[in-house]
Structure formats: C-alpha cells, structure tokens
Amino acid sequence: MIKQIEIKILPEEIQEEDKLYKIVASKVKVEFSRIQAIVLDRKSIDARGRRPKYVLRYNVFIDEKPPEETSFLGSLGSVKSKKTAIIVGAGPAGYFAALEMIALGIKPIVIERGKDAQARRRDLKAIQQDGIVNPDSNYCFGEGGAGTYSDGKLYTRSLKRGNYFNVLKILVEHGASPEILLDAHPHIGSNKLPRIVAELRETIETFGGEILFETKVVDFIIKDGKMKGVVDHNGKEYEANATVLATGHSARDIYYLLHQKGVKIEPKDYAIGVRIEHPQELIDEIQYGSKVRHENLPASSYKLVCQIKEKGVFSFCMCPGGLIVPASTAPGELVVNGMSLSRRDSPFANSGFVTSVTKDDFFDKTDNVFAGLEFQQQIEKTFFNAGDGSQKAPAQRMTDFVNRRESIDLNPTSYIPGIYSASLHKLLPIHIYDRLAQAIEVFKYKLNGYYTAEANLVGLESRTSSPIRIPRNRETYMHETTEGLFPCGEGAGYAGGILSAAMDGQNVARKIAEYYQ
Known part of the structure; x- marks a missing residue:
C-alpha cells in the first residue's frame, strides 16, 4: 500500500x-x-x-518496497543498420524524437543548420558583445534549440501530450539534477544545459543515429504528394520515407519553402510585447514579504494574466535571478529573450510581458498566410532601426511607459549589449501598446509593488511562439496533404517549451514507427 x-x-x-x-x-x-x-x-x-x-x-x-527504477539507456540497442528517418532540427523536439526512434528500432538522421552547443558559445558572445548576428547560429538556432540558452525551464500544462516525467528521467540520466523530478517548477539552467544536450547527442550517436551540424536544409524532395527527403545547402540529398520538421519557431525560411513547394501551411495566433525587468529583491519582497530572502528559498517568481479588449495579456517565460539576452536571428532586427543560470543568482528578475496577436491585429485583410509573420518581422525591424545599428535595446521605465513619456534615465539592467531611453509607446503598434498599458493598470492590483519606476521595459519580445502552423492529422501526426512529412514541436505550432516539445517529438516518433509497420 x-x-x-x-x-x-x-x-x-x-x-x-x-x-x-x-x-x-x-x-x-x-x-x-x-x-x-x-x-x-x-x-x-x-x-x-x-x-x-x-x-x-x-x-x-x-508493507511493500518502492519499485526498482528502470533505465532508459539500458533499454536501447543499436539502430545502425535499421530503417532511417530524417529529423530537421536538433532542439528538444528533434532530439527526443531521435531518442524515441532509437528505442523503437529506427535510425534517426538529425540535420541541424546551427553548431553544436559548445561551438554556439562563440556566436552568442559575438551577438552579446559585438552585435554580430549569425543567422544560423544564435540563441534560437543550434544544438538544443532556443531552450539551451534560455534557462531550461521544465514546466508544462500540456499533460495530455504524454508522460512528462519520462522526459525528466531521461534528462536526469544524461546529467540533470534529480531535483527536477521533485520541484513543482523545475529548471536546469543555461550553464548546465549545454553539457546535458551534448550527452543526449552522444547517446544518439552511440546507438547508431547520425547528427549533422552546420547543415542547412534548402529544399524538399516531394514526389507524387509524398515527402521523400531533403536537400542541404551543398546540394546533397538525404532520402527517407519519413521526415520530421522540428525547426523551431524562428525558421522563417522553412515556412516560405513549404509554401513554395505547395505544402499547406496556415497562420496562427502568437504574442508580442516587451521584457519587464525588476530588481529581484523587490520581487522577493512582494512574494516572500522580505527583501532578505532566506538562503534555502529560491529567487521568487510570478505569473500574471488578464483580458484586455478580449485579448489575453500575460507574463511569459519568467526568469527569476535571470538575464535579458539578444535573441535576433538575422541582421537588421531586434529581439530579446530571458534566461537564468542554475543558481538564479542575478540581482534581476525579468519576464516577457506580451499580448495575444490575432488576424485583426495585422492590418492585412487578405488571405496572405504570412501576414502575421510579416507583422512580427516589421516590428522587429522598427525596434532595430530606432537604435544605432547595434543590438542595444530601447527601454523605458514602467511608469513612463504607462504615462506615455520618454524616460529621463533608466534603471540598471542585465542586458549586456546595453539599453537606451526610447518611447516604446511609439515604437509599438498603438493597439498593442494600449493593451499592454491597460494590463499594467490591472496587474498593479494583483501584485502589490509590481508597478514601479524601478522596473524597465525592454523591447522587443516577439518570439513567444510560431506565427505559422504546419497542419497535421490528429491521428497520424502526418501532414494533412503531404505523406511522409511529420510537423513537430514549436516550429510546427504544436508545443510551447522544452517539455511539451520533447513530448511532441516522442509522440511523432511513435507515429512514424506505426507508419513504418
């Protein structure tokens, strides 16, 4: 019992x-x-x-002992000579799809446009310190995907997607702290995730899978309505009866390629806003009742949501004791994101502060499937063009943002490229600004002390999720009209974080195993 x-x-x-x-x-x-x-x-x-x-x-x-723990690694065998499947993208969806394929006797070939987790560091340093954006290796592209250098939060509400505990156990077997099996809101930390991601890679390769870095997919091989493989930037073809697209929410070229090849895609709602950065001790005081946090307590966090004009406005990807980082994926755009190290010991707390964006926000009343993506892209360019051509970000004190006035000065920030005072209320589309400003008026009553001149708003937070969905059959997980194509993870519109993406990858792998029978 x-x-x-x-x-x-x-x-x-x-x-x-x-x-x-x-x-x-x-x-x-x-x-x-x-x-x-x-x-x-x-x-x-x-x-x-x-x-x-x-x-x-x-x-x-x-009157009974705990059951013996089973090992995922102990259950694997070599798939070196088995039937193959292609996986485009080495993020959590791609890697966990690959691991599940190995468990099911399928050889995965993972094709990743970016670099391995260790090599990515040089490109992250370049964007942080020099404002140089490598469009194929940055905070979004590369081994482990966006999550590798974005805190490693392991929380999801998508419990119907699969066994999230199974994903956590696999991460522990690859070096994550067993604490993630216990914590209600587990995280790994961006300083530890690269090593764990590398261990996942080693497992995939040890058991016969292949992983190709700095290999960009530029074309699809489609014959008679069936996906037969992909072509890389060197013209090399890779063929398989199943191809998983797990490219993440920022692979815009893949959406355009799908559209060009006649593969159905559709617009999807997403969210746009800014990052709010408070002193961590202020959030601790609000949540714990004291600026001096007990050494056994973690940096405190918050979650806020409300409805403004029938649109959701909410905190997103809250990073206690964290840092704001540049997340642009191409020159000429400005995007920010949040991350934390495992100790979450930065003096700052930051969170995305965003509002839902739907078709009526785009000012494009046509059937243009890329209207939402183009709206997102245009705002990112507007924020970049407001600056000096670097990755410095426009910012405003929270109180000035609400009152529509440019800040005389700004609070200290964790954002390494730096911030400068700007009128975010003018850079944002007016309807987006209005919803955010009204939400702050609501949130200040939900979280006493949240509304303060000690907080900076830093822009732009625009990569909350994909503005495009790649539709798939609910039963087979295969694309609705292209046989052999399996959309997967955040980039396909079916996940929203490391855990949900990993579970989606596992589910897709199982459907491919059924397809191969």
Whole structure:
C-alpha cells in the first residue's frame, strides 16, 4: 500500500531530513515496522501568509518496497543498420524524437543548420558583445534549440501530450539534477544545459543515429504528394520515407519553402510585447514579504494574466535571478529573450510581458498566410532601426511607459549589449501598446509593488511562439496533404517549451514507427 502525506515546513527546516521523516511517519498512523520507505515525491513553495513555507508531498510505502527504477539507456540497442528517418532540427523536439526512434528500432538522421552547443558559445558572445548576428547560429538556432540558452525551464500544462516525467528521467540520466523530478517548477539552467544536450547527442550517436551540424536544409524532395527527403545547402540529398520538421519557431525560411513547394501551411495566433525587468529583491519582497530572502528559498517568481479588449495579456517565460539576452536571428532586427543560470543568482528578475496577436491585429485583410509573420518581422525591424545599428535595446521605465513619456534615465539592467531611453509607446503598434498599458493598470492590483519606476521595459519580445502552423492529422501526426512529412514541436505550432516539445517529438516518433509497420 502507498499512502501520500503532505506537510508544510519553514525554509530553515528543509534540510533536516530525519526530522521530516519522523513527522511524516507520525501522520501515517500505522505501526512503524510496516513502513518500508518514505520517498519525497513533490516539492513546492506556498508564499501565502506571513512566512513562505515549503509544501512537501511524500509517498509512504507500507508493507511493500518502492519499485526498482528502470533505465532508459539500458533499454536501447543499436539502430545502425535499421530503417532511417530524417529529423530537421536538433532542439528538444528533434532530439527526443531521435531518442524515441532509437528505442523503437529506427535510425534517426538529425540535420541541424546551427553548431553544436559548445561551438554556439562563440556566436552568442559575438551577438552579446559585438552585435554580430549569425543567422544560423544564435540563441534560437543550434544544438538544443532556443531552450539551451534560455534557462531550461521544465514546466508544462500540456499533460495530455504524454508522460512528462519520462522526459525528466531521461534528462536526469544524461546529467540533470534529480531535483527536477521533485520541484513543482523545475529548471536546469543555461550553464548546465549545454553539457546535458551534448550527452543526449552522444547517446544518439552511440546507438547508431547520425547528427549533422552546420547543415542547412534548402529544399524538399516531394514526389507524387509524398515527402521523400531533403536537400542541404551543398546540394546533397538525404532520402527517407519519413521526415520530421522540428525547426523551431524562428525558421522563417522553412515556412516560405513549404509554401513554395505547395505544402499547406496556415497562420496562427502568437504574442508580442516587451521584457519587464525588476530588481529581484523587490520581487522577493512582494512574494516572500522580505527583501532578505532566506538562503534555502529560491529567487521568487510570478505569473500574471488578464483580458484586455478580449485579448489575453500575460507574463511569459519568467526568469527569476535571470538575464535579458539578444535573441535576433538575422541582421537588421531586434529581439530579446530571458534566461537564468542554475543558481538564479542575478540581482534581476525579468519576464516577457506580451499580448495575444490575432488576424485583426495585422492590418492585412487578405488571405496572405504570412501576414502575421510579416507583422512580427516589421516590428522587429522598427525596434532595430530606432537604435544605432547595434543590438542595444530601447527601454523605458514602467511608469513612463504607462504615462506615455520618454524616460529621463533608466534603471540598471542585465542586458549586456546595453539599453537606451526610447518611447516604446511609439515604437509599438498603438493597439498593442494600449493593451499592454491597460494590463499594467490591472496587474498593479494583483501584485502589490509590481508597478514601479524601478522596473524597465525592454523591447522587443516577439518570439513567444510560431506565427505559422504546419497542419497535421490528429491521428497520424502526418501532414494533412503531404505523406511522409511529420510537423513537430514549436516550429510546427504544436508545443510551447522544452517539455511539451520533447513530448511532441516522442509522440511523432511513435507515429512514424506505426507508419513504418
């Protein structure tokens, strides 16, 4: 018999394991000799009340022992001589599709336009310090995808997509901290993810898969309505009966190529806004009731959402103790994102602050499938052109943003390229600005202290998700009209983060296995 027990304890008690086990045992109300094991199952924080507390959920095994852990790596065999499938993109969707294919006896060939995680660092340094954007290697493109250098948050509401715990266990087997199996809002950290991603690559290659870096897909091989493979930038052809498109939300060239080849795509809603950056100690004071955070408490976070003019406005990708980073994928555009290291020890807290964007926002009343993408791209260019040609970002104090006045000066920032004072209320389309400004008026009552001149708004946050969906059959996960093409992950419009993308990759791999039978 397994009994679940939940207890609340103060931060200073979190490391007193013996004491905690005794508290749990006393709540079970059975003879102590019948308890075979007490295993921590879930850890979260309740910040309500005068003092924050940890909420711990334990599984107590009575008259039976915990089941033995199974190893994903131990279940794999070589697929070197097996039937192949192509995967375009080495992000979480692509890599977890590859791992699942190996488990199912299919050889994956992963084709990635960017560099491996370690080599990407030089290009990230170039965009941070010199404003040089490599369109094939940046914060979005390269091994591990956008998530590798964007905090590694491992939280999803998409529980129907699959077994998210399975994804977490695979990450742990490849070097992630076992704490991610317990935390209610787990994350890995951008300083640790590259090593873990490299371990995933090693597993794929060890068991017979292939991974090709700095290899850009420029054409599709489509015959009689069937996807037969892809062509790279050197003219080399790769053929397989199944091709997975897991290219991420910023591979605009892939959308145009699909359209050119007559493969159906469709517009999708997404979101646009800015990054809000507060002092972390201010968010801690709001959430924990004290600027001095107990050493056993993590940097605090928040989540806010409201409806303005029937459109959602919400915080997005909140990075406590984090940094704002340049996420442009081409010269002449300005895009920012957030990330955190594993310790989340930056003095800043940043979050995306965005509003839903739908067809009526685009000012394009035609059936142009790229209207949303072009609207997104035009605002990114507007923000870039407002500056000096570098990756310096326009910014405004929150109070000045609401009151439509340019800031005389700005708060310190984590954004390495630097910020300069600008009228974001003029750079943003007026209807986007109005919804954001009105939402701040709502949020200041939801989170006392959130509305402050100590916060900067930094623009532009525009890559929340793909503005295009590649439609697929709900049962087969195959494209609606092109046999053998399997849209996957964020770039196809079916995921929104590392976990959901990884699960989508696994699901696609299973459907390919069925297709190959």
